[in-house]
Amino acid sequence: MHMKKLLSGNEAMALGAYHAGLSVAAAYPGTPSTEILENLARMDGIYVEWSTNEKVAMEVGLGASYGGVRTLVSMKHVGLNVASDAFFAASVTGIRGGLVVICCDDPGMHSSQNEQDNRHYARFAKVPILEPSDSQEAYSLMSLAFDISEEFDTPVIFRSTTRISHCKTVADVEDNPDIKRRKAHFVRDPYKFVMVPSNARPRHPLMEERISKLASYVETFPFNEIILEDRNLGIVSSGAAYQYAREVFPGASFLKLVTTYPLPRELVCHFAGEVRKLVVIEELDPFIEEQLRAWGLEVLGKALVPIVGELSPELLQEQAVKLELISRPAIAESSPKVPPPLPVRPPLLCPGCPHAGTSYALRRLGFYHTPPVDDESEKRAGQLARQGIIVTSDIGCYTLAVYPPLLALDTCACMGASIGQAHGLEKAGVRTKTVSVIGDSTFLHSGITSLVDMVYNKGQGTVIILDNETTAMTGHQGHPGTGFSARGDDAPKVVLEDLARGCGVRDVNVVSAFDLEEIESTLKRCLETDQTSVMIVRGNCPLRVRSKGRPMMVDKEACDQCYNCLRVGCAAINRNDDSITIDNNACVGDKCSVCLQVCHRQAIKVNAQ
């Protein structure tokens, strides 16, 4: 039985894997990949876990695969950087149960620190890659991905992008199929599984042989599709870009590729011979294009589609008009009149966010000594020179404190980088005190080893762990410090202050996220010590623990319009003309009260009535 369902790419991948006989799934949350594991966690009969980080997830996946069962590991694109050591190992040893690695790229950086093109990982690690172009393919390809993995003894990369993962499209899926799962069983084989050099050397030729076998296999892969219409223009494309191309070039001939590594050479050359002009339309890097050029094919590629940023149908159309591939569409353009600039609406910390108080305190400490700026035009956000402290930050909601009005942060690179960066600044001889800001989930993900490093190498940095007891930014997933599992069951809870002490930190402090005075005084004291110090700032995420305190109010008589409360950056505080109001629908009341604590005139009060 089949049924039509409107599914996001992530839902479709999860369902496809489940129907393909999946037994184990492991992941670390990361936009746009998070919902894959969240969906699997609602399905019975399989083991799912949020792993501490992507490398752990990959290792769990590898172990499960060695145990003979079908296994899925999912992550965002940069997650594969973290997991790459284990991933390359998987390529060398090969697998037992099918191992599919979903990575979700983020062209346009909707929610990421870079827009790396993970297709390169396929060539780099010598493993095959599959790219769906909608939810139907995301579902249907999954069982083939497991088959390929098992037939060719290799992990398979299943590459999605934000527009595939988060778009909903109609998919014809099996309704309640009979699911066959394998029984776990480990068979010893040290030549395959123990990668000492003497065992690894004979694996390398097998990997090369594997890729050449796969190159023949993909020649007849059923989801690579040729559509021959107008032979003047032949477009080679894949993923979301294929859908945009169909939209912009409705009458053209197409070769849609699902297997973008290895590429089906004969199929591509056959298609090239059928059309007059060959065009490659792909997002980000010229991955397909360069291979086609290496085969001696003449193609138009990155000259048409920019290498930078997310592709969109209108961008593709503009470029196609510019290169005279299509004529200018008949739709009327808007008048050339320049529209007035509209106020931006950057993302904000939510009202009641436990990170607001700490961010405000960091900003205040950072601005202790603001040097005068000669030229007013240099006085732009983010460029204000600050000498009080250096704040190295990390990946999470708290990174939003880089924006006005908080302007609290100086660095943010990748998961866990804040602690090592601060230590490096100090050891380089920078005399300004450093504060690292890292969330609970990020600290567990990859902050622990850096903290141990700081202690061992006699660093004097202060590490603030913002503990909201959840992985907030990706939508409240569990982690080892939360006390609940991926399925929502009770789980053992790692206590961060014990962990910090176990890392060798002597000066460990726990403060409330909503007590500004305590945060500031503890921070100042920590900055003055000559040893590594840790401050755990604890407070619940208001979107997870939804409770309200007594409402706040503004005493209009007492308010002298200093607008210091606006510096908290709370979305519930509004300035209408000159007066300040608090939106009680959005405000969480005196559960937070940071605005009350920053008001010099005590004009913000708890409404006791």
Added chain:
Amino acid sequence: MTTNILMTGVGGQGVVLASDALAEIAVKGGYDVKKSDSLGMSQRGGSVVSHLRFGHQIHSPVIKKGEVDFLLAFERLEGARWAGYLKQGGIAIINDHAIPPLSTMGGAYGYPTVEETVAILKERTDQIHLIPATSLANQLGNPQVLNVLLVGFLSSFLAIEEKSYVEDLSQRVPAKFLDLNLDAFARGREEARTRQAKDHDREA
């Protein structure tokens, strides 16, 4: 014929829920459907935009600039921001409610007035419906039903039967909130009907 709907608003207003519901209704109506949400990074308070397309066969899940048939804005500024996506003569349905972003507090930017909003939309279309949707939702007793009310308004322009929406709501909404949501849907639809009747009288 493809119908292109762009829903815009602020995080927390229920934009994505509304477009999810409408997408499901269109699937049940036998259409091919694709939808794409852009949420940015924030859980709350950032700009949200949802592209919804349905018709015989849909390729791109995002709508090309200049091809939006219906712009459904849950907030006035977010309506103005996406006006350029409307096709010439498309229909703009704009909640007149303002949620000023923090960037307007310091005085660097001004929040556009109603007149400015209308002027921006007029560049693309004369079919502008500026409706007091937030006040109407508040009158019904719950600001959360704003999204259902706006879908109710939009529904009067679409070739989907009224009962499909009611069916979807009945499945989607918990029983104790169902009447409230049905009222909101009806109120939105009625508002659209009243306005269409007035326009018709004026033309006649």
